[in-house]
Amino acid sequence: MKQRFRRIVIKIGTSTLTAGTTQINMPRIVSIAQQFMSLLDSGAKLVFVSSGAIAVGREALGNPDLPKSIPGKQMLAAVGQPRLMNVYGQVFGIYGITVAQVLLTNEDISDRKRYLNARNTIESLLMQNVLPIINENDTVATEEIRIGDNDNLSALVANLIEADMLILLTDQDGLFTTDPRKSDNAQLIEEIKGEEITEVIWFGAGMAKGELGTGGMATKLQAAEIARHSGATVVIANGSEPNVINRIVDGENVGTRIHPTVDSMESRKRFMLAGAAKDSWISIDQGAAKAFKKGGSLLPIGITGVHGQFERGDIVWVKNKDGRDCAAGMVDYSFEEINKIKGKKSTEIEKVLGYAYGDEIIHHNNMTVLGSEA
Ligand code: GLU
Numbered sequence: 001m002k003q004r005f006r007r008i009v010i011k012i013g014t015s016t017l018t019a020g021t022t023q024i025n026m027p028r029i030v031s032i033a034q035q036f037m038s039l040l041d042s043g044a045k046l047v048f049v050s051s052g053a054i055a056v057g058r059e060a061l062g063n064p065d066l067p068k069s070i071p072g073k074q075m076l077a078a079v080g081q082p083r084l085m086n087v088y089g090q091v092f093g094i095y096g097i098t099v100a101q102v103l104l105t106n107e108d109i110s111d112r113k114r115y116l117n118a119r120n121t122i123e124s125l126l127m128q129n130v131l132p133i134i135n136e137n138d139t140v141a142t143e144e145i146r147i148g149d150n151d152n153l154s155a156l157v158a159n160l161i162e163a164d165m166l167i168l169l170t171d172q173d174g175l176f177t178t179d180p181r182k183s184d185n186a187q188l189i190e191e192i193k194g195e196e197i198t199e200v201i202w203f204g205a206g207m208a209k210g211e212l213g214t215g216g217m218a219t220k221l222q223a224a225e226i227a228r229h230s231g232a233t234v235v236i237a238n239g240s241e242p243n244v245i246n247r248i249v250d251g252e253n254v255g256t257r258i259h260p261t262v263d264s265m266e267s268r269k270r271f272m273l274a275g276a277a278k279d280s281w282i283s284i285d286q287g288a289a290k291a292f293k294k295g296g297s298l299l300p301i302g303i304t305g306v307h308g309q310f311e312r313g314d315i316v317w318v319k320n321k322d323g324r325d326c327a328a329g330m331v332d333y334s335f336e337e338i339n340k341i342k343g344k345k346s347t348e349i350e351k352v353l354g355y356a357y358g359d360e361i362i363h364h365n366n367m368t369v370l371g372s373e374a
Pocket of ligand 1 (some may be wrong): 013050051052053054055077136137138148149
Protein backbone atom coordinates (compact mmCIF):
# COMPACT_ATOMS: atom_id res chain seq x y z
CA MET A 1 0.00 0.00 0.00
CA LYS A 2 1.20 3.47 -0.76
CA GLN A 3 2.50 5.32 2.29
CA ARG A 4 0.81 8.61 3.11
CA PHE A 5 3.25 11.14 4.40
CA ARG A 6 1.78 13.40 7.08
CA ARG A 7 4.64 15.48 8.40
CA ILE A 8 7.00 16.71 5.75
CA VAL A 9 10.09 18.91 5.97
CA ILE A 10 11.05 20.48 2.66
CA LYS A 11 14.48 22.04 2.35
CA ILE A 12 15.13 24.17 -0.69
CA GLY A 13 18.63 25.36 -1.48
CA THR A 14 19.70 28.71 -2.86
CA SER A 15 20.45 27.28 -6.32
CA THR A 16 16.84 26.13 -6.65
CA LEU A 17 15.34 29.37 -5.32
CA THR A 18 17.41 31.45 -7.72
CA ALA A 19 17.26 28.96 -10.61
CA GLY A 20 21.03 29.29 -10.70
CA THR A 21 21.01 33.08 -11.13
CA THR A 22 21.84 35.88 -8.70
CA GLN A 23 18.27 36.65 -7.83
CA ILE A 24 15.19 34.93 -6.48
CA ASN A 25 13.23 33.31 -9.29
CA MET A 26 9.59 34.28 -8.86
CA PRO A 27 8.06 31.52 -11.02
CA ARG A 28 9.87 29.01 -8.78
CA ILE A 29 8.47 30.62 -5.63
CA VAL A 30 4.98 30.58 -7.14
CA SER A 31 5.35 26.93 -8.07
CA ILE A 32 6.53 26.07 -4.54
CA ALA A 33 3.53 27.92 -3.07
CA GLN A 34 1.12 26.05 -5.36
CA GLN A 35 2.60 22.68 -4.49
CA PHE A 36 2.54 23.48 -0.78
CA MET A 37 -1.08 24.54 -1.07
CA SER A 38 -2.16 21.21 -2.50
CA LEU A 39 -0.23 19.27 0.16
CA LEU A 40 -1.69 21.40 2.94
CA ASP A 41 -5.17 20.90 1.48
CA SER A 42 -4.63 17.15 1.70
CA GLY A 43 -4.06 17.54 5.45
CA ALA A 44 -0.25 17.20 5.54
CA LYS A 45 1.76 19.30 8.00
CA LEU A 46 4.64 21.10 6.32
CA VAL A 47 7.80 22.77 7.54
CA PHE A 48 9.86 24.69 5.02
CA VAL A 49 13.61 25.09 5.52
CA SER A 50 14.68 27.85 3.17
CA SER A 51 18.16 29.01 2.29
CA GLY A 52 18.63 32.08 0.18
CA ALA A 53 19.10 34.82 2.81
CA ILE A 54 22.68 35.49 1.77
CA ALA A 55 21.80 35.46 -1.93
CA VAL A 56 18.93 37.91 -1.42
CA GLY A 57 21.17 40.13 0.73
CA ARG A 58 23.74 40.19 -2.05
CA GLU A 59 21.13 41.04 -4.63
CA ALA A 60 19.83 43.90 -2.45
CA LEU A 61 23.32 45.38 -2.16
CA GLY A 62 24.01 45.22 -5.90
CA ASN A 63 25.78 41.85 -6.00
CA PRO A 64 29.08 42.50 -4.23
CA ASP A 65 31.59 39.62 -4.22
CA LEU A 66 30.67 37.01 -1.65
CA PRO A 67 32.62 37.98 1.48
CA LYS A 68 34.83 35.25 2.91
CA SER A 69 34.57 36.46 6.49
CA ILE A 70 31.77 35.25 8.72
CA PRO A 71 30.65 38.79 9.71
CA GLY A 72 30.48 39.63 6.00
CA LYS A 73 28.14 36.72 5.35
CA GLN A 74 26.18 37.50 8.49
CA MET A 75 25.72 41.03 7.26
CA LEU A 76 24.32 39.76 3.95
CA ALA A 77 22.03 37.30 5.74
CA ALA A 78 20.75 40.13 7.95
CA VAL A 79 19.92 42.17 4.86
CA GLY A 80 18.44 39.23 2.98
CA GLN A 81 16.41 37.30 5.53
CA PRO A 82 13.59 39.87 6.03
CA ARG A 83 13.44 40.45 2.27
CA LEU A 84 13.14 36.72 1.66
CA MET A 85 10.37 36.42 4.25
CA ASN A 86 8.61 39.35 2.66
CA VAL A 87 8.57 37.53 -0.69
CA TYR A 88 7.21 34.37 0.96
CA GLY A 89 4.61 36.34 2.91
CA GLN A 90 3.33 37.96 -0.28
CA VAL A 91 3.44 35.00 -2.65
CA PHE A 92 2.31 32.30 -0.23
CA GLY A 93 -0.42 34.69 0.96
CA ILE A 94 -1.96 34.59 -2.51
CA TYR A 95 -2.47 30.86 -1.99
CA GLY A 96 -3.95 31.32 1.48
CA ILE A 97 -0.82 30.20 3.31
CA THR A 98 0.21 32.19 6.37
CA VAL A 99 3.92 32.02 7.04
CA ALA A 100 6.05 32.38 10.16
CA GLN A 101 9.79 32.85 10.50
CA VAL A 102 11.74 30.54 12.80
CA LEU A 103 15.48 31.14 13.05
CA LEU A 104 17.46 28.46 14.84
CA THR A 105 21.01 27.87 16.00
CA ASN A 106 22.61 24.62 17.04
CA GLU A 107 22.06 25.46 20.71
CA ASP A 108 18.31 25.75 20.18
CA ILE A 109 18.27 22.13 19.18
CA SER A 110 20.96 20.58 21.37
CA ASP A 111 19.94 22.19 24.67
CA ARG A 112 16.99 20.29 26.11
CA LYS A 113 15.03 23.30 27.35
CA ARG A 114 15.52 25.25 24.17
CA TYR A 115 14.77 22.12 22.16
CA LEU A 116 11.44 21.96 23.90
CA ASN A 117 10.78 25.65 23.25
CA ALA A 118 11.60 25.32 19.56
CA ARG A 119 9.52 22.20 19.28
CA ASN A 120 6.53 23.69 21.11
CA THR A 121 6.64 26.80 18.95
CA ILE A 122 6.75 24.82 15.72
CA GLU A 123 3.97 22.51 16.94
CA SER A 124 1.82 25.51 17.86
CA LEU A 125 2.36 26.98 14.39
CA LEU A 126 1.40 23.68 12.77
CA MET A 127 -1.68 23.47 14.93
CA GLN A 128 -2.72 26.92 13.68
CA ASN A 129 -2.07 25.83 10.09
CA VAL A 130 0.74 28.33 9.79
CA LEU A 131 3.74 27.37 7.64
CA PRO A 132 6.98 27.61 9.66
CA ILE A 133 9.82 28.82 7.45
CA ILE A 134 13.11 27.94 9.06
CA ASN A 135 16.62 29.15 8.44
CA GLU A 136 19.75 29.12 10.52
CA ASN A 137 20.00 32.25 12.63
CA ASP A 138 22.99 33.35 10.58
CA THR A 139 23.46 36.75 12.21
CA VAL A 140 24.21 35.29 15.64
CA ALA A 141 25.47 31.86 14.66
CA THR A 142 29.23 32.19 15.02
CA GLU A 143 31.54 29.39 13.98
CA GLU A 144 31.29 27.47 17.27
CA ILE A 145 27.51 27.35 17.37
CA ARG A 146 26.74 27.06 13.71
CA ILE A 147 25.07 24.05 12.24
CA GLY A 148 26.69 25.38 9.11
CA ASP A 149 24.35 24.25 6.41
CA ASN A 150 20.64 23.95 5.94
CA ASP A 151 20.82 20.28 4.89
CA ASN A 152 21.87 19.26 8.38
CA LEU A 153 19.54 21.84 9.91
CA SER A 154 16.61 20.34 8.01
CA ALA A 155 17.51 16.85 9.26
CA LEU A 156 17.55 18.12 12.84
CA VAL A 157 14.20 19.80 12.26
CA ALA A 158 12.81 16.56 10.81
CA ASN A 159 13.92 14.85 14.00
CA LEU A 160 12.48 17.67 16.14
CA ILE A 161 8.99 17.41 14.67
CA GLU A 162 9.11 13.65 14.02
CA ALA A 163 8.68 14.12 10.31
CA ASP A 164 7.98 11.06 8.21
CA MET A 165 9.52 12.66 5.13
CA LEU A 166 12.41 15.02 4.40
CA ILE A 167 12.75 16.44 0.90
CA LEU A 168 16.04 18.08 -0.11
CA LEU A 169 15.74 20.04 -3.34
CA THR A 170 18.89 20.99 -5.14
CA ASP A 171 20.26 21.64 -8.64
CA GLN A 172 21.17 18.02 -9.32
CA ASP A 173 18.93 15.07 -10.09
CA GLY A 174 19.87 13.21 -6.93
CA LEU A 175 22.74 11.14 -5.68
CA PHE A 176 25.05 9.63 -8.27
CA THR A 177 27.58 6.82 -8.24
CA THR A 178 30.20 9.46 -8.96
CA ASP A 179 30.15 13.20 -9.64
CA PRO A 180 28.04 13.61 -12.84
CA ARG A 181 29.76 16.93 -13.57
CA LYS A 182 33.06 15.09 -13.87
CA SER A 183 32.14 11.72 -15.31
CA ASP A 184 29.84 10.53 -18.08
CA ASN A 185 29.54 7.17 -16.37
CA ALA A 186 27.81 8.63 -13.36
CA GLN A 187 24.56 6.85 -12.63
CA LEU A 188 21.67 8.06 -10.57
CA ILE A 189 21.12 6.03 -7.41
CA GLU A 190 17.35 5.73 -7.30
CA GLU A 191 16.98 4.05 -3.96
CA ILE A 192 18.94 3.36 -0.79
CA LYS A 193 17.55 0.72 1.53
CA GLY A 194 18.89 -1.09 4.56
CA GLU A 195 20.89 -0.15 7.62
CA GLU A 196 24.19 0.91 6.12
CA ILE A 197 24.88 3.61 3.60
CA THR A 198 27.82 1.89 1.96
CA GLU A 199 31.32 3.26 1.55
CA VAL A 200 30.75 3.32 -2.22
CA ILE A 201 27.78 5.62 -1.85
CA TRP A 202 29.66 8.00 0.47
CA PHE A 203 32.52 8.00 -1.96
CA GLY A 204 30.18 8.80 -4.86
CA ALA A 205 28.83 11.74 -2.87
CA GLY A 206 32.35 13.07 -2.65
CA MET A 207 33.75 11.95 0.66
CA ALA A 208 34.79 8.98 2.70
CA LYS A 209 32.42 7.86 5.41
CA GLY A 210 32.92 9.71 8.68
CA GLU A 211 34.49 12.80 7.14
CA LEU A 212 32.69 16.07 7.62
CA GLY A 213 30.73 17.26 4.63
CA THR A 214 31.28 20.76 3.41
CA GLY A 215 28.21 21.29 1.28
CA GLY A 216 26.97 19.62 -1.85
CA MET A 217 25.94 15.99 -2.03
CA ALA A 218 28.11 14.83 0.86
CA THR A 219 26.28 17.13 3.24
CA LYS A 220 22.94 15.96 1.87
CA LEU A 221 23.89 12.38 2.46
CA GLN A 222 24.97 13.24 5.99
CA ALA A 223 21.61 14.92 6.58
CA ALA A 224 19.81 11.92 5.11
CA GLU A 225 21.69 9.63 7.47
CA ILE A 226 20.46 11.63 10.49
CA ALA A 227 16.88 11.89 9.28
CA ARG A 228 16.44 8.28 8.26
CA HIS A 229 17.59 7.15 11.70
CA SER A 230 14.77 9.18 13.19
CA GLY A 231 12.20 7.56 10.96
CA ALA A 232 11.97 9.83 7.90
CA THR A 233 12.05 8.83 4.26
CA VAL A 234 14.52 11.20 2.61
CA VAL A 235 14.37 12.24 -1.03
CA ILE A 236 17.11 14.24 -2.75
CA ALA A 237 15.86 15.64 -6.06
CA ASN A 238 16.20 18.39 -8.61
CA GLY A 239 14.18 21.49 -7.68
CA SER A 240 13.77 22.44 -11.33
CA GLU A 241 11.62 19.37 -12.09
CA PRO A 242 7.99 20.36 -12.60
CA ASN A 243 5.69 19.63 -9.68
CA VAL A 244 8.57 17.81 -8.01
CA ILE A 245 7.39 18.06 -4.39
CA ASN A 246 3.96 16.58 -5.03
CA ARG A 247 5.38 13.85 -7.23
CA ILE A 248 7.83 12.83 -4.50
CA VAL A 249 5.09 12.73 -1.88
CA ASP A 250 2.95 10.65 -4.26
CA GLY A 251 5.73 8.07 -4.40
CA GLU A 252 6.86 8.73 -7.96
CA ASN A 253 10.43 7.77 -8.82
CA VAL A 254 12.15 11.14 -8.83
CA GLY A 255 15.65 11.69 -7.53
CA THR A 256 17.14 9.45 -4.86
CA ARG A 257 14.84 7.95 -2.26
CA ILE A 258 16.50 6.90 0.99
CA HIS A 259 14.39 4.71 3.20
CA PRO A 260 14.20 5.08 6.98
CA THR A 261 15.95 2.57 9.23
CA VAL A 262 13.18 2.76 11.84
CA ASP A 263 9.65 4.09 11.80
CA SER A 264 9.17 7.40 13.58
CA MET A 265 7.15 5.88 16.44
CA GLU A 266 9.89 3.40 17.11
CA SER A 267 12.52 6.10 16.98
CA ARG A 268 10.63 8.24 19.47
CA LYS A 269 10.23 5.27 21.76
CA ARG A 270 13.94 4.51 21.68
CA PHE A 271 14.79 8.14 22.30
CA MET A 272 12.48 8.35 25.31
CA LEU A 273 13.46 5.04 26.83
CA ALA A 274 17.16 5.66 26.41
CA GLY A 275 16.95 9.19 27.77
CA ALA A 276 14.83 8.66 30.88
CA ALA A 277 16.74 9.26 34.11
CA LYS A 278 16.51 6.26 36.44
CA ASP A 279 16.02 8.20 39.64
CA SER A 280 13.34 10.68 38.49
CA TRP A 281 9.71 9.81 38.21
CA ILE A 282 6.18 11.06 38.46
CA SER A 283 3.47 8.94 40.09
CA ILE A 284 0.01 9.07 38.64
CA ASP A 285 -3.47 7.90 39.53
CA GLN A 286 -5.53 5.35 37.64
CA GLY A 287 -7.51 7.96 35.72
CA ALA A 288 -4.34 9.46 34.23
CA ALA A 289 -3.02 5.99 33.31
CA LYS A 290 -6.26 5.26 31.48
CA ALA A 291 -6.10 8.61 29.66
CA PHE A 292 -2.64 7.72 28.23
CA LYS A 293 -4.06 4.66 26.58
CA LYS A 294 -6.55 6.80 24.71
CA GLY A 295 -3.86 9.17 23.50
CA GLY A 296 -4.19 11.70 26.31
CA SER A 297 -1.42 13.85 27.78
CA LEU A 298 -0.31 13.91 31.40
CA LEU A 299 -2.10 16.74 33.20
CA PRO A 300 -1.30 17.97 36.72
CA ILE A 301 -4.60 16.72 38.05
CA GLY A 302 -3.60 13.07 37.59
CA ILE A 303 -0.29 13.42 39.44
CA THR A 304 -0.05 12.01 42.96
CA GLY A 305 3.65 12.39 43.58
CA VAL A 306 7.00 13.42 42.14
CA HIS A 307 10.43 12.04 42.88
CA GLY A 308 14.03 12.99 42.07
CA GLN A 309 15.40 16.22 40.69
CA PHE A 310 14.70 17.22 37.13
CA GLU A 311 14.38 20.22 34.92
CA ARG A 312 11.90 21.23 32.28
CA GLY A 313 12.90 19.30 29.14
CA ASP A 314 14.26 16.25 30.98
CA ILE A 315 12.88 12.79 30.26
CA VAL A 316 11.40 11.08 33.29
CA TRP A 317 9.55 7.88 34.07
CA VAL A 318 5.87 7.83 34.88
CA LYS A 319 4.77 5.22 37.42
CA ASN A 320 1.27 3.94 37.96
CA LYS A 321 -0.39 3.51 41.35
CA ASP A 322 1.32 0.13 41.82
CA GLY A 323 4.72 1.72 41.31
CA ARG A 324 5.29 0.20 37.88
CA ASP A 325 6.75 2.21 34.98
CA CYS A 326 3.95 2.89 32.53
CA ALA A 327 5.45 5.63 30.36
CA ALA A 328 8.49 7.81 29.79
CA GLY A 329 8.25 11.35 28.54
CA MET A 330 9.75 14.80 28.29
CA VAL A 331 8.42 17.14 30.95
CA ASP A 332 7.23 20.64 30.26
CA TYR A 333 7.67 21.58 33.93
CA SER A 334 10.49 21.10 36.44
CA PHE A 335 10.39 18.98 39.57
CA GLU A 336 9.78 22.03 41.79
CA GLU A 337 7.00 23.30 39.55
CA ILE A 338 5.23 19.94 39.40
CA ASN A 339 5.43 19.66 43.17
CA LYS A 340 3.44 22.89 43.43
CA ILE A 341 0.81 22.07 40.81
CA LYS A 342 0.30 18.32 41.24
CA GLY A 343 -3.32 17.34 41.79
CA LYS A 344 -4.52 20.69 40.49
CA LYS A 345 -6.51 21.57 37.39
CA SER A 346 -4.52 22.86 34.40
CA THR A 347 -6.45 26.13 34.59
CA GLU A 348 -4.84 26.71 37.99
CA ILE A 349 -1.23 26.39 36.78
CA GLU A 350 -0.85 30.06 36.05
CA LYS A 351 -2.40 31.11 39.35
CA VAL A 352 -0.05 28.89 41.35
CA LEU A 353 3.19 29.50 39.44
CA GLY A 354 2.51 32.95 38.03
CA TYR A 355 3.13 31.61 34.50
CA ALA A 356 2.32 28.53 32.44
CA TYR A 357 4.05 26.66 29.61
CA GLY A 358 0.81 24.95 28.62
CA ASP A 359 -1.82 22.65 30.13
CA GLU A 360 0.24 19.48 29.97
CA ILE A 361 3.00 18.21 32.23
CA ILE A 362 3.98 15.80 29.46
CA HIS A 363 2.39 16.22 26.07
CA HIS A 364 1.28 12.98 24.48
CA ASN A 365 3.53 13.65 21.48
CA ASN A 366 6.49 13.77 23.84
CA MET A 367 5.91 10.47 25.58
CA THR A 368 6.02 6.81 24.96
CA VAL A 369 3.49 4.62 26.75
CA LEU A 370 4.63 1.13 27.67
CA GLY A 371 2.65 -1.91 26.57
CA SER A 372 -0.26 -3.02 28.68
CA GLU A 373 1.21 -1.90 31.96
CA ALA A 374 -0.72 1.33 32.35
N1 GLU B 1 21.57 30.09 5.88
C1 GLU B 1 22.11 30.35 4.59
C2 GLU B 1 21.23 31.34 3.84
O1 GLU B 1 20.07 31.45 4.07
C3 GLU B 1 22.18 29.12 3.73
C4 GLU B 1 22.93 27.96 4.26
C5 GLU B 1 22.77 26.74 3.33
O2 GLU B 1 22.15 26.84 2.30
O3 GLU B 1 23.24 25.67 3.67
O4 GLU B 1 21.67 32.01 2.95
